Amino acid sequence: MAEKVLTKAASFYDVYERKSGAQDVTHYCPGCGHGVLHKLIAEAIDDFGIRDQTIFISPVGCSVFAYYYFRVGNIQVAHGRAPAVATGIKRTHPESIVISYQGDGDLAAIGGNNILQAANRGEKITVFFINNAIYGMTGGQMAPTTLIGQRTTTTPRGRTAANEGFPLKMCELISTLESPIYVERVALTDPKNTSKVRRAVRKALRNQIENKGFSFVEVLSACPSGWKMTSVQAKQWMVDNLLPQFPLGVFKDVSKELEPSERSKVVFSTENMNELLNIPSEENIRTDVPKPLTKFQNPRIILAGFGGQGILMLGLGLAQAGMQAGYHVSWIPSYGPEMRGGTANCHVILSEERIGSPTVSKPTVLVAMNLPSLEKFESQVEPGGLIIYDSSLINQSPKRKDVKVLGIPATEMADNLGNTRIANMIVLGAYIAITGIMPKDVVVDALPIFIKHKKLIPLNVQAIEKGMAFVDKNNGHA
Numbered sequence: 409m410a411e412k413v414l415t416k417a418a419s420f421y422d423v424y425e426r427k428s429g430a431q432d433v434t435h436y437c438p439g440c441g442h443g444v445l446h447k448l449i450a451e452a453i454d455d456f457g458i459r460d461q462t463i464f465i466s467p468v469g470c471s472v473f474a475y476y477y478f479r480v481g482n483i484q485v486a487h488g489r490a491p492a493v494a495t496g497i498k499r500t501h502p503e504s505i506v507i508s509y510q511g512d513g514d515l516a517a518i519g520g521n522n523i524l525q526a527a528n529r530g531e532k533i534t535v536f537f538i539n540n541a542i543y544g545m546t547g548g549q550m551a552p553t554t555l556i557g558q559r560t561t562t563t564p565r566g567r568t569a570a571n572e573g574f575p576l577k578m579c580e581l582i583s584t585l586e587s588p589i590y591v592e593r594v595a596l597t598d599p600k601n602t603s604k605v606r607r608a609v610r611k612a613l614r615n616q617i618e619n620k621g622f623s624f625v626e627v628l629s630a631c632p633s634g635w636k637m638t639s640v641q642a643k644q645w646m647v648d649n650l651l652p653q654f655p656l657g658v659f660k661d662v663s664k665e666l667e668p669s670e671r672s673k674v675v676f677s678t679e680n681m682n683e684l685l686n687i688p689s690e691e692n693i694r695t696d697v698p699k700p701l702t703k704f705q706n707p708r709i710i711l712a713g714f715g716g717q718g719i720l721m722l723g724l725g726l727a728q729a730g731m732q733a734g735y736h737v738s739w740i741p742s743y744g745p746e747m748r749g750g751t752a753n754c755h756v757i758l759s760e761e762r763i764g765s766p767t768v769s770k771p772t773v774l775v776a777m778n779l780p781s782l783e784k785f786e787s788q789v790e791p792g793g794l795i796i797y798d799s800s801l802i803n804q805s806p807k808r809k810d811v812k813v814l815g816i817p818a819t820e821m822a823d824n825l826g827n828t829r830i831a832n833m834i835v836l837g838a839y840i841a842i843t844g845i846m847p848k849d850v851v852v853d854a855l856p857i858f859i860k861h862k863k864l865i866p867l868n869v870q871a872i873e874k875g876m877a878f879v880d881k882n883n884g885h886a
């Protein structure tokens with residue numbers, strides 16, 4: 409007699425190497441639908457032979473630990489952002505199979521716009537949307553899918569339409585869009601419905617394997633812990649309450665009308681890319697730039713002042729010149745009311761290593777062009793760092809004794825050159841002179857890239873020279 413041995417899907421790890429907790433079972437509560445859906449997905453991945461190509465995106469929610477279970481490529485993303493990350497991965501790796509796995513809080517609340525936009529763009533991904541009508545992970549708050557009358561920790565008297573609106577029906581919403589090719593709602597209630605979930609999972613994955621388009625499968629699922637029920641009661645509650653509100657079925661399916669095609673890797677042409685992004689080509693990158701003193705190497709810089717002082721351009725210029733000098737660079741501006749005269753700041757990193765994050769929380773260099781900026785950022789500067797401030801506008805020197813300080817009357821010097829707005833370049837000159845981070849000619853070579861009005865370039869060069877001369881004269885060298 410033929411014997412069938414049931415084993416764990418090969419697309420699950422043998423051992424779940426979670427930092428804490430048992431390593432042979434998942435962390436899901438008994439009766440939870442997440443585990444069942446995981447199993448159906450893992451078996452489908454096995455059967456389709458796509459384990460090496462699959463990238464599973466786990467959300468914030470009870471399924472946050474999915475990466476401990478699925479033996480595929482895994483990414484865990486910020487709350488609600490799985491469709492955006494899936495978009496990036498799929499577009500750069502169209503040959504991969506990208507699964508966005510999301511709860512109802514994640515997908516329909518904080519990530520509501522993300523999913524609609526991804527669906528509307530018709531990203532060729534597969535979305536599994538587990539709807540348990542509640543925020544499971546955080547202890548049972550109301551979700552957009554919570555039923556009218558349903559009691560949750562945030563609707564203790566039951567959800568009312570007047571107060572919280574009606575439950576969001578994501579399949580109905582998404583199926584009104586033109587791009588999605590397959591939208592179905594299924595339920596983990598009993599073996600018959602579970603086999604429909606199995607079919608839907610496979611169909612949604614097959615659509616992606618055949619490169620057809622955006623597939624969305626909503627899976628109604630029990631959360632016995634959040635609903636404060638036994639597993640058996642929870643299953644019955646689904647049948648009595650969830651199913652009437654969230655009818656099962658296929659809401660859209662045009663997949664049969666589409667021909668399968670190759671999931672081929674898109675090869676992006678980088679021909680004009682450097683030019684478009686102002687990235688110097690290999691042969692234009694200087695290899696002869698001497699290293700600055702150790703304490704000024706790999707600076708993390710905050711440049712701050714008020715709108716109109718050219719702070720963002722100063723940062724951009726520094727980053728652009730840094731690129732020519734062979735550094736990895738990042739520049740991240742902080743926009744806000746400063747566009748109309750408040751404070752403006754930007755973060756710049758010049759590094760010999762690749763840069764992990766462009767934000768600077770502990771700067772090694774602060775350039776402060778007005779008093780609020782000095783007051784705001786002075787305490788953040790790393791001990792041993794450098795503060796350059798515009799002493800024409802800031803009439804008090806920094807209090808820190810553990811950093812090098814240079815006060816330079818940049819605005820006054822700029823006025824003397826006939827243009828107040830050139831103070832930023834005077835500061836740039838002072839910075840390169842005091843640190844030796846790069847020679848003047850590298851900065852001057854970079855000027856045409858970030859200065860639109862070419863006739864202003866000689867004045868900018870003059871300002872840089874003035875800043876350097878000030879440092880020379882005032883013994884500002886390190």
Ligand SMILES: Cc1ncc(C[n+]2csc(CCOP(=O)(O)OP(=O)(O)O)c2C)c(N)n1
Nearest residue numbers: 468469470487511512513514542543544545
């Ligand atoms: C930006 C952010 N906001 C809020 C939270 C708190 N939080 C964690 S999980 C969660 C809701 C998860 O609910 P759901 O997506 O329905 O998944 P489930 O846990 O039910 O599977 C919330 C609000 C967070 N982690 N991050």
Ligand code: SF4
Nearest residue numbers: 436437440470544631
């Ligand atoms: S709280 Fe609910 S959704 Fe989360 S693991 Fe438990 S049963 Fe599942």
